Amino acid sequence: MTERDVILDLAGVSGGYGRHDVIHEVDLRVRAGERLAIVGPNGAGKSTLLRLVTGLLAPTAGEIHVGGQPLRGLSREAIARRIAVVPQLASLPFSARVEEVVALGRLPHEDPLRGPRPVDRAIVADAIDRVGLGRLIGRDARELSLGERQLVLLAVAVAQAAPIVILDEPTVHLDIRHQVEVMDLLADLNVREGRTVIAVLHDLHLAVRTLPRIVVLDAGRLVADGPPAEALDADRIRDVFGVDPAVMPDGPWSRPTRRSSSRPSAGSTEPTGSTETAPTAPAGTAR
Amino acid sequence: MTTRHDALAARPVIGLPLPRRRPTVIAMAGIVALVVALLAGVGVGSVAVAPGDTLGILAHRLLGLDVARTWSPTAETIVWDLRLPRVLEAMVVGLGLAVAGTTFQGLLRNPLADPYVLGTASGAALGAAIAVLIPIRFVILEFGLLQGLAFVGALGSITVVYRLARVGGSAPMTSLLLTGYAFGSLLAAGLAMAMYLSGTALRQIFAYLLGSFESASWGRLGGLVPIVAVASVLVLARARSLNGLLLGEDAAAHLGVDVRRERAILLALASLITAACVAVSGLIGFVGLVVPHVVRLMVGPNARLVLPLSALGGAGLMALADVLARSLGEVPVGVVTAAIGAPFFLFLLRRTQRGYEL
Numbered sequence: 276m277t278e279r280d281v282i283l284d285l286a287g288v289s290g291g292y293g294r295h296d297v298i299h300e301v302d303l304r305v306r307a308g309e310r311l312a313i314v315g316p317n318g319a320g321k322s323t324l325l326r327l328v329t330g331l332l333a334p335t336a337g338e339i340h341v342g343g344q345p346l347r348g349l350s351r352e353a354i355a356r357r358i359a360v361v362p363q364l365a366s367l368p369f370s371a372r373v374e375e376v377v378a379l380g381r382l383p384h385e386d387p388l389r390g391p392r393p394v395d396r397a398i399v400a401d402a403i404d405r406v407g408l409g410r411l412i413g414r415d416a417r418e419l420s421l422g423e424r425q426l427v428l429l430a431v432a433v434a435q436a437a438p439i440v441i442l443d444e445p446t447v448h449l450d451i452r453h454q455v456e457v458m459d460l461l462a463d464l465n466v467r468e469g470r471t472v473i474a475v476l477h478d479l480h481l482a483v484r485t486l487p488r489i490v491v492l493d494a495g496r497l498v499a500d501g502p503p504a505e506a507l508d509a510d511r512i513r514d515v516f517g518v519d520p521a522v523m524p525d526g527p528w529s530r531p532t533r534r535s536s537s538r539p540s541a542g543s544t545e546p547t548g549s550t551e552t553a554p555t556a557p558a559g560t561a562r
Numbered sequence: 563m564t565t566r567h568d569a570l571a572a573r574p575v576i577g578l579p580l581p582r583r584r585p586t587v588i589a590m591a592g593i594v595a596l597v598v599a600l601l602a603g604v605g606v607g608s609v610a611v612a613p614g615d616t617l618g619i620l621a622h623r624l625l626g627l628d629v630a631r632t633w634s635p636t637a638e639t640i641v642w643d644l645r646l647p648r649v650l651e652a653m654v655v656g657l658g659l660a661v662a663g664t665t666f667q668g669l670l671r672n673p674l675a676d677p678y679v680l681g682t683a684s685g686a687a688l689g690a691a692i693a694v695l696i697p698i699r700f701v702i703l704e705f706g707l708l709q710g711l712a713f714v715g716a717l718g719s720i721t722v723v724y725r726l727a728r729v730g731g732s733a734p735m736t737s738l739l740l741t742g743y744a745f746g747s748l749l750a751a752g753l754a755m756a757m758y759l760s761g762t763a764l765r766q767i768f769a770y771l772l773g774s775f776e777s778a779s780w781g782r783l784g785g786l787v788p789i790v791a792v793a794s795v796l797v798l799a800r801a802r803s804l805n806g807l808l809l810g811e812d813a814a815a816h817l818g819v820d821v822r823r824e825r826a827i828l829l830a831l832a833s834l835i836t837a838a839c840v841a842v843s844g845l846i847g848f849v850g851l852v853v854p855h856v857v858r859l860m861v862g863p864n865a866r867l868v869l870p871l872s873a874l875g876g877a878g879l880m881a882l883a884d885v886l887a888r889s890l891g892e893v894p895v896g897v898v899t900a901a902i903g904a905p906f907f908l909f910l911l912r913r914t915q916r917g918y919e920l
Binding site: 354366 | 819
């Protein structure tokens with residue numbers, strides 16, 4: 276890969292909270308237009324890695340470059356125009372309409388004094404449409420189901436229109452159909468608009484089936500990086516996640532995984548699969 | 563994309579859309595209320611001045627119109643030097659408290675935050691009480707030791723509360739409320755001690771705690787207005803940061819808000835406004851809580867709209883509360899706003915028990 280293509284470059288990055296590094300010497304290069312998953316057991320440092328990549332946490336060692344520029348030299352606003360982050364579900368302190376929440380995605384492009392322009396409103400309307408939330412316009416975002424709220428947050432990132440989109444557990448509250456739709460949408464953003472998509476996923480099955488590159492994180496170190504069959508073979512799953520995957524004829528490695536903690540959202544259908552040896556654990560606790 | 567999402571599209575929409583009113587209509591209503599409050603404020607009082615005379619005095623002094631003088635010089639003094647500064651001070655304080663309340667609520671992501679809840683006003687009160695007790699007097703632009711200590715108290719208390727409540731870079735609401743309550747109690751103990759030691763100055767401290775616009779003057783307005791006006795405009799210029807915080811501090815950072823810096827600036831500005839307001843008028847509660855709430859219910863959470871409309875509403879409400887206070891025979895205005903505000907606060911508490919995640 277040539278230097279020009281690399282949109283995100285981590286070289287020997289370590290970092291953490293207080294005195295203890297959670298991430299140790301991670302090297303990761305992502306080319307513009309790539310689509311990859313970051314997987315790993317709870318506590319592997321996935322969320323910490325995201326905080327380092329988005330500048331919320333300063334590395335204790337190593338360098339991070341975004342689009343060829345050192346991250347530490349960029350303002351928050353400049354970072355926000357390059358990297359959109361779909362956060363894990365947040366609570367809203369005040370009632371707000373769906374479109375009022377999605378409009379927040381335009382903040383990094385907004386003039387602080389003048390506010391949104393007509394083009395910003397058009398982009399917001401388009402983002403709502405792309406995520407399929409059109410029928411929820413006007414509704415109080417606090418009264419939506421968890422899955423619907425997840426989609427609202429996804430629409431915020433779509434409206435943000437940054438070349439890199441980072442998602443922290445984007446499908447955690449979604450039923451299987453919406454999971455597939457979200458992954459389709461990400462593929463669409465990736466293929467049609469050339470956006471680089473990086474998703475932290477707990478659902479290994481979903482990661483393997485939908486993303487062409489898998490980065491495996493274990494105890495703060497990058498232990499594998501490559502196409503699914505290579506990065507997540509049976510041995511590695513045994514090493515990293517401590518479970519024995521059974522090889523299925525149609526999959527590269529395992530029987531399907533089952534999410535053990537997702538709260539039931541409206542109309543949710545649990546993926547079928549094993550119950551005992553699920554290599555996933557309750558989501559969102561890696562922080 | 564529509565075909566891909568028929569699963570969503572096919573599901574029935576449950577619930578009604580959030581109601582929204584046009585901001586311009588509300589702004590017009592607010593301006594009308596403000597004019598009514600102004601006229602009522604200069605027209606109502608213990609000394610009767612004919613409405614025609616009142617208007618004549620205003621037209622004469624404000625617009626320089628050559629109106630036939632049908633009024634006595636006393637009437638002119640009452641309207642121009644006593645009532646008008648008083649109405650204007652009530653408006654500026656109402657505006658300031660509403661802007662500060664909106665800012666605190668947005669900054670702390672807490673719909674029940676106001677300067678009282680987090681101890682800012684208690685800090686100012688303690689500062690003011692200490693100023694009453696210290697036998698040093700100086701006055702710069704009619705702002706003396708009391709105003710100085712009230713400002714320091716307000717700024718100091720909110721800083722302490724926020725720092726104590728911080729856990730890993732952000733302050734959870736429960737933690738903030740508890741910290742505010744605990745620190746407020748500490749300040750209240752200090753205030754009680756100051757009052758206990760005050761002797762003959764007790765009445766002075768007590769009057770301060772209840773809040774009043776009785777001692778309003780043009781000179782004081784000259785000091786108050788620039789602070790509140792400049793700080794409010796600076797807050798409005800940061801409406802974008804308040805909007806970003808709607809989704810939380812991390813999300814705000816991802817949306818380009820320099821959270822640490824913006825929080826410090828907004829906290830300082832809101833505390834400055836609060837301190838300036840409570841320094842001239844004493845402690846008047848509930849305006850900063852209730853007004854932003856009502857405005858948000860009407861126009862939604864966008865701070866770009868909520869800030870100016872709350873400013874308008876706060877000014878009008880405070881001026882009307884003062885008119886009510888005067889027509890009830892100089893009841894302290896803090897009593898009037900509390901009598902209106904406390905039941906509303908209870909109503910809000912019951913509403914938020916509806917089961918939101920907060």
